[in-house]
Amino acid sequence: MLLILSLGLFPLGLVAILASVQSARDNNDKRAEQTLSQLEIEAQRLTALLSHSSGTIRAASTAIALTAVDSRICETTLQRLARAQSSVGRFALYGDNNVIRCATPGFIPFAVPRADGRRSIVTIGEDGSALRFALFSDDGDVEGSGEFTRESLAELTSIAGGDSEFDLELIDGRRTMTLHDGYQPRPFEQFVSGTVPIVDERLQMRITLGAIPISIVELLTILLPVMMWIFAAIIGWVILDRLLLRPLLRVQRAVAAYQPGDRHLDLPTLRTPAREISDLGFAFDRLTQTVARHEGDLEAGIERQSRLVREVHHRVKNNLQVVASLLNLHARGSPNEDVAAAYASIQRRVDALAVVHRNHFAELEENRGVALRSLISELAANLRATAPASAAGMVIRIDIEPFQVTQDVAVSVAFLITEIVEFAMFCDAKVVTISLVAAGAGAGSARLTIESDALRGATPCDPQLFERFDRIVTGLSRQLRSTIERDTDSGRYALDIAVFDRT
Incomplete structure (x- = not known):
């Protein structure tokens, strides 16, 4: 969200910054024009x-x-020159x-040969301490000469009431006379420089000074868009965080804390002008109430279904x-x-089915399936109780691990x-x-393994009984989706059955 706000405000900030920078450039250009x-x-x-x-000469x-x-x-002319010169x-x-014929006291004239047929020459002294000139007649004779010291020219070219931090130089080829030396370069500071020709372009005058420094007002003007951009992004973020994100987070925590079975959603008190968030919380509350009613x-x-199933199994x-x-x-009578043996055989099978329903009814509340240990134990007890007189001494041993099945x-x-x-x-x-x-x-x-001496191949038994028994056992193994393994030498029948994972 902060990134989106920043991107949205970026064009405005960029335009304001460019306008401020352009204003600073205009000020520098104005300074350059004033300097020139x-x-x-x-x-x-x-x-x-x-x-x-x-x-005058x-x-x-x-x-x-x-x-x-x-x-x-001659002396009158020198006095006139002295009075008229600034x-x-x-x-x-x-x-x-x-x-x-005459000279200013203390002035030692210099001999300067006429050059290129010119009627005058202007040059800077070798030590750069004075500006010298000489005048010639048409015949090449010297009419007069003179010089102005660097100090007098510096006074002439001084800027009254102006900034003294500038460099002003006279340039004569490779010779230079420094009239003012007040500019000190500073790190990261720009400067303005200009050059103009004088005396028929025989000399040049060059000025160098620092550019107009950025004032506090200009600096604030440049930084103000950036600060406005940052403050707008921060204010936007704070408003979104206080009025939107935090209330949404509180609603989210309340929804996350909701557990199935709770009748109401514990909504926090929301102080936000965004009614949509409060409406969202109330919508969640109504939803939880609807879910609670449906769960009920x-x-x-x-x-009702469990009672009905229990009743069905019980009946x-x-x-x-x-x-x-x-x-x-009927068997006893x-x-x-x-006929009595046939009744007893049918009774044992009905008992087996009743035992299954009784054990399934016992485990119905926890929905864990039928426990085979209790089922087989009860089934073995019923089989011993209904055994014929010839098998009254038969022993049934059980070794059952706790498993549940369908x-x-x-x-x-x-x-x-x-x-x-x-x-x-x-088969005795x-x-x-x-x-x-x-x-x-x-x-x-x-x-599942069932072992008995009657299951050995050498044990005498009725062949018709064995044929019926083998056919039924094979059919039951198919219902269990397994293959029964017969070991007639040891009298063992074994097969794998599907059980619930005890973990």
């Missing part, structure tokens, strides 16, 4: 000084040449044959027990032993054990051993 204008003024002053001096040169040596016109200079005036209806429906078990009791009565598997296992144990009874078995252990094939299966 000031440089032009200084150049005009120096040019005017040289022009006035040259004009040339005007007096003819009169000096025509007057006697003791004439006062800068103190020193001059020398010449007569015929390049003879000095489902629980009531499941409870089936009772009906099976009634049928088993009737068969037992029958005068024919074969009702369909329990029914098939109960019928399989009943068939094998009954066959052993009719002494001992029947029933074991149930975990199968080596892995979780989800167990090995």
Whole structure:
């Protein structure tokens, strides 16, 4: 969200920054224009000084040449030059044959040869301490010469009431005269420099000064968009966090803390102008109430269904027990032993089915399946109780690990054990051993083993009985989706059955 706000405000901030930078550039350009204008003024002053001096000397040169040596016109001209000049200079005036007629006290004229036929020369002294000039007649004779010291020119070109932090130089080829030396470069500071020609482009004047520094107002103008950008992003983030994100987070925590079965959603008090968030919380609350009502209806429906299933199993078990009791009565009241044995055989199978329903009814509340240990134990007790007189001494041993199976598997296992144990009874078995252990094939299966001396191949028994027994056992193993393994040498029958994982 902060990134989105920053991107949204970025164009405005960029435009404001560019406008501020352009304003600073305009100020610097204005400073450069002012600097060049000031440089032009200084150049005009120096040019005017040289022009006035040259004009005065040339005007007096003819009169000096025509007057006697003791004439006062030469000294008068020097006085006129001294009074009329804004800068103190020193001059020398010449007569015929390049003879000095008069000179400013202390001035030693310099001999400068005429160059390129020019009527005047202007040059900077070798040590850069003075600006020298010389005037020539048409015949090449020297009319006059003079010089202005660096100090006098510096005073002439000074900026009254202005900034003194600038450099002003006169340039004559490789020679340079520094008139002002006040500019000190600073790190990261820009500077303005300009050059103009003077004295018919025989000299150049150059000025260098620092650019207008960015003022506090300009700096604030440049930084203000950035600060506004940052503050707008921060304020936007704070508003979103306080008024949107935090209330949403509180609603989220309340929803996350909701547990199935709770009747109401414990919504926090939301102080936010965003009504949509409060409406969202109320919508969640109504949803939880609706879910709670539906869960209550489902629980009531499941409870009714559980009672109905328990009632069905209970009635089936009772009906099976009634049928088993009737068969037992008929078996006891029958005068024919074969009929009594047939009734007893049917009774044992009905008992096996009743045992399955009783054990399934006992485990119905926890929905763990049918426990084979209690089922086989009870089934073995019923088989011993209904054994014929010839098998009254038969022993049934059980070694059952705690496993649970589905009702369909329990029914098939109960019928399989009943068939094998009954066959052993009719074949004069002494001992029947029933074991149930975990199968080596892995979780989800167990090995059921029934072993008896009546299951050995050498044991004499009715062939028709064995054929019927073998057909029933094979069919029951198919119902268990397994293959029964017969070991007639040891009298062992074994097969794998599907069980629930005990983990």
